Amino acid sequence: MAAIPVTPQPRPADPSVDHLIQQIVAGPDASATCSADLAAGPWEIDTRPGYGPGASMGDVIPTGAPRQGELPAEYREADDTELDARIRAAKQTLGDRVVILGHFYQREEVVTHADYVGDSFQLANAALEHPDAEAIVFCGVHFMAETADLLSRPEQAVILPNLAAGCSMADMADIDQVEECWEQLEEVYGDMTAVDADGRVPVIPVTYMNSSAAIKGFVGRHGGIVCTSSNARTVLEWAFERGRRVLFFPDQHLGRNTAKAMGVPLDRMPMWNPNRPLGGSDQETLTDARVILWHGFCSVHRRFTVDQIDKARAEHAGVRVIVHPECPMAVVDAADEAGSTDYIRKAIEAADEPTTFAIGTEINLVQRLAAEHPQHTIFCLDPVVCPCSTMYRIHPGYLAWTLEALVAGTVENRITVPADVADPARVALERMLAAKPPAA
Numbered sequence: 032m033a034a035i036p037v038t039p040q041p042r043p044a045d046p047s048v049d050h051l052i053q054q055i056v057a058g059p060d061a062s063a064t065c066s067a068d069l070a071a072g073p074w075e076i077d078t079r080p081g082y083g084p085g086a087s088m089g090d091v092i093p094t095g096a097p098r099q100g101e102l103p104a105e106y107r108e109a110d111d112t113e114l115d116a117r118i119r120a121a122k123q124t125l126g127d128r129v130v131i132l133g134h135f136y137q138r139e140e141v142v143t144h145a146d147y148v149g150d151s152f153q154l155a156n157a158a159l160e161h162p163d164a165e166a167i168v169f170c171g172v173h174f175m176a177e178t179a180d181l182l183s184r185p186e187q188a189v190i191l192p193n194l195a196a197g198c199s200m201a202d203m204a205d206i207d208q209v210e211e212c213w214e215q216l217e218e219v220y221g222d223m224t225a226v227d228a229d230g231r232v233p234v235i236p237v238t239y240m241n242s243s244a245a246i247k248g249f250v251g252r253h254g255g256i257v258c259t260s261s262n263a264r265t266v267l268e269w270a271f272e273r274g275r276r277v278l279f280f281p282d283q284h285l286g287r288n289t290a291k292a293m294g295v296p297l298d299r300m301p302m303w304n305p306n307r308p309l310g311g312s313d314q315e316t317l318t319d320a321r322v323i324l325w326h327g328f329c330s331v332h333r334r335f336t337v338d339q340i341d342k343a344r345a346e347h348a349g350v351r352v353i354v355h356p357e358c359p360m361a362v363v364d365a366a367d368e369a370g371s372t373d374y375i376r377k378a379i380e381a382a383d384e385p386t387t388f389a390i391g392t393e394i395n396l397v398q399r400l401a402a403e404h405p406q407h408t409i410f411c412l413d414p415v416v417c418p419c420s421t422m423y424r425i426h427p428g429y430l431a432w433t434l435e436a437l438v439a440g441t442v443e444n445r446i447t448v449p450a451d452v453a454d455p456a457r458v459a460l461e462r463m464l465a466a467k468p469p470a471a
């Protein structure tokens with residue numbers, strides 16, 4: 032499950048979602064993208080509250096979410112060619128002093144400069160391979176940079192090129208709401224540390240990697256564990272060995288899809304809405320629950336529908352539909368396969384015969400896979416070009432700015448997790464690394 036070290040190579044087609052959006056917005060039908068604002072630089076929205084254009088633009092951003100200060104004009108005004116040259120020059124000057132990590136969902140113009148491309152956990156691990164690098168520039172979103180900070184050496188600076196690159200799903204589980212939820216569950220279940228005859232406590236908290244360090248710390252303090260979309264089943268098995276129930280956050284869909292595949296009935300998976308007493312549930316339902324699902328979701332993956340799958344099947348005989356488990360249950364059920372970004376990538380790489388793939392995940396990854404595998408037909412299930420709003424906030428202008436600052440001896444946008452949060456968060460991550468699938 033390692034991140035992919037990047038060796039520059041020619042690509043047969045233009046995988047740039049940005050170029051696609053520019054063409055759409057300049058063309059006759061701008062409705063082929065979800066927001067014409069995507070054609071502008073993200074600095075146009077840095078001073079405005081909200082996630083900005085893209086899939087999360089309708090989500091409510093928490094008050095106090097980090098904002099990015101104004102990007103200096105020289106970076107806002109530089110064109111793609113100039114930024115590309117400046118990034119390359121700064122990177123060359125910095126040499127081994129810096130490692131650049133690019134998430135699968137990041138724009139092509141940024142990924143092209145990454146030393147590693149992967150999912151959030153693969154990238155945090157890739158950073159571990161460079162203990163001597165002074166700086167780790169994480170071209171992803173806030174919780175990913177926090178995870179890299181948790182796993183890196185204290186002297187290493189983890190940099191997020193645009194502080195406004197949060198994650199609307201991670202923001203849906205706020206630490207105060209989670210603490211409040213735990214207190215209410217304590218009233219239902221009693222002593223949360225008391226074990227039954229099988230040695231199990233009432234609830235084990237499980238958080239998806241896509242959550243803040245504060246939530247990972249909460250989980251670590253309460254006997255819980257972190258999971259990724261690749262190991263969610265193994266982690267739930269670990270949790271069920273130790274607890275009668277699981278409290279799963281923030282993504283209800285990953286929790287539901289994974290638990291359902293393990294045989295947990297839907298009526299034993301109540302939702303916890305943090306804005307309602309007892310999460311909108313009742314004592315009896317919570318007592319009978321096996322998995323309590325936090326009311327969170329990814330707005331990128333929530334865009335995929337069963338109708339899109341039906342249309343793909345109608346128009347492409349033999350199409351292989353693969354979706355991410357952050358998609359709603361009906362979509363996962365209607366697809367041929369569901370799996371993490373790494374699973375999707377490997378499934379395409381392993382296909383020997385020319386195949387048509389309809390993919391339900393973020394458009395930047397789908398476009399890149401299509402460009403890398405011209406022998407296959409690969410397209411995104413969603414016909415509207417609507418990238419992740421927060422990944423979109425990392426533009427080459429911010430990457431050039433942070434790298435040139437490093438050359439000048441200044442660290443901009445450092446992400447640091449305080450020790451009182453970092454210590455228990457690391458415990459939760461270490462439990463995940465130690466969790467193994469049961470022997471077959």
Ligand code: SF4
Pocket residue numbers: 087136172197198199200201241329330331332393419420421422
């Ligand atoms: S794709 Fe979804 S989960 Fe991933 S960063 Fe974007 S909003 Fe968050």
